[in-house]
Amino acid sequence: MARTEGGSGVIAARPVLGATAILANTILVPFIGTTVKMLAAEGLSALEILALRGWLTFLLLTPLLMLRRNRAAVRAADLRAHAVHAAFAVSTMACFYFALRTLPLVTVTAINFTTPIFTLLLASLLYGDRVRPLGWLALAIGFAGAMLVLRPGMDGIGIDAMVVLLGSLLAGGMNIAVRRMPARSTNYAVLFYFSLAGAVVYGLVGGPSVSMPTQTQFIWLLGLAMTAIAVHGCIALAYRLASSVLVGALDYGRIVFAALLGYLLFDEVPDVLDWVGIAMIIASGLVVLRLSTRRPAAVAPAT
Numbered sequence: 001m002a003r004t005e006g007g008s009g010v011i012a013a014r015p016v017l018g019a020t021a022i023l024a025n026t027i028l029v030p031f032i033g034t035t036v037k038m039l040a041a042e043g044l045s046a047l048e049i050l051a052l053r054g055w056l057t058f059l060l061l062t063p064l065l066m067l068r069r070n071r072a073a074v075r076a077a078d079l080r081a082h083a084v085h086a087a088f089a090v091s092t093m094a095c096f097y098f099a100l101r102t103l104p105l106v107t108v109t110a111i112n113f114t115t116p117i118f119t120l121l122l123a124s125l126l127y128g129d130r131v132r133p134l135g136w137l138a139l140a141i142g143f144a145g146a147m148l149v150l151r152p153g154m155d156g157i158g159i160d161a162m163v164v165l166l167g168s169l170l171a172g173g174m175n176i177a178v179r180r181m182p183a184r185s186t187n188y189a190v191l192f193y194f195s196l197a198g199a200v201v202y203g204l205v206g207g208p209s210v211s212m213p214t215q216t217q218f219i220w221l222l223g224l225a226m227t228a229i230a231v232h233g234c235i236a237l238a239y240r241l242a243s244s245v246l247v248g249a250l251d252y253g254r255i256v257f258a259a260l261l262g263y264l265l266f267d268e269v270p271d272v273l274d275w276v277g278i279a280m281i282i283a284s285g286l287v288v289l290r291l292s293t294r295r296p297a298a299v300a301p302a303t
Contacts, residue, residue: 018241025234028227030257033108034265035224036100042217046098047206049221052213054198056225061188061195070188077189078182085181085190086197088174089232093198095167099160104268109258110278111164117142117284118172126176138287145280148273178236187236194232255282 039049064070099108117138181190213221255278262268270278 018238021234021237021241025231025238026254027257028231028234029254030105030109030261032224032227032231033096033100033105033258034261035220035227036097037105037266039217039220039224040101042214042220044213044217045206045209046094046101047202048210049224050094050097050198050202051206051210052221053224053228054195054200054202056221057228058195058199060225060229061192064188065192070186070192073184073186073189074192077185077193079193081177081181081185082189082193083197085174085177086194088170088177089194090197090201092167092170092174094202095163095170099164099167101160103160103164104270105262105266106255106259106268106270106278107161107274108164109255110274110281111161112168112171113255113278113281114142114165114168115171115175118169119175122169122172122176134287138284141287142281142284145277145284148277148280187233190236191229191232195229 036049040046044052065074096108096112178190259270
């Protein structure tokens with residue numbers, strides 16, 4: 001049993017459900033990357049994809065407000081906590097969609113595995129969590145692994161790769177935000193406010209450039225929106241119901257599916273240095289996660 005930081009009740013953690021959610025996520029996330037690359041090949045810009053995906057996601061979630069418990073959850077939710085989470089989530093998604101246009105799927109996925117490192121750093125800077133010497137060593141190994149994947153030359157690191165690193169930093173903030181979400185903010189409320197923020201922000205920024213999608217583009221966009229809802233639902237369940245060590249360890253399975261999809265669909269083949277760098281990032285992340293002593297916040301039953 002664990003008490004939430006929001007002080008809104010006591011409920012047992014459910015690690016089996018959390019583990020199941022993150023395992024589903026390891027399969028779903030690479031499909032998002034694949035769909036974004038397909039839409040880019042269809043001629044849609046990152047802003048157009050974000051705007052159309054934001055609108056579709058919100059439209060798909062809105063009918064669920066017909067359920068009384070969902071309406072009550074939206075009204076009772078901690079709006080400040082949702083605003084913080086949505087700000088991180090909307091920003092990190094924009095970074096990855098932008099980078100996926102040009103970078104190999106496995107490269108983006110590998111760099112994204114620096115997120116546990118940034119999560120640890122943010123927890124240390126923002127909340128005073130102590131970082132052990134082994135933790136700093138793990139951070140150094142993870143950084144070295146990222147450099148092997150990125151391989152900056154005389155001209156430095158490409159802008160797309162830097163955007164992925166920024167997205168990983170923002171994803172670390174998103175993970176902290178969702179783990180500190182008060183229990184009264186149900187998983188539906190998390191999805192609802194995140195999708196609302198995405199629809200508004202991406203609509204304002206990318207809306208003016210959006211043209212009517214073709215039938216093929218619409219099918220890909222609808223699949224993207226549905227998969228995105230499932231992904232963010234799985235993330236909310238996993239990080240709120242299971243330990244960070246368990247979630248992080250299982251999440252590294254994403255690299256297998258990303259590499260497979262990149263090879264089958266886009267002829268993307270990581271070289272030896274890529275795999276060495278990926279292995280270093282994964283090892284670093286696993287050490288960072290193992291050093292984490294923070295227990296997950298308990299939550300209200302998922303909706």
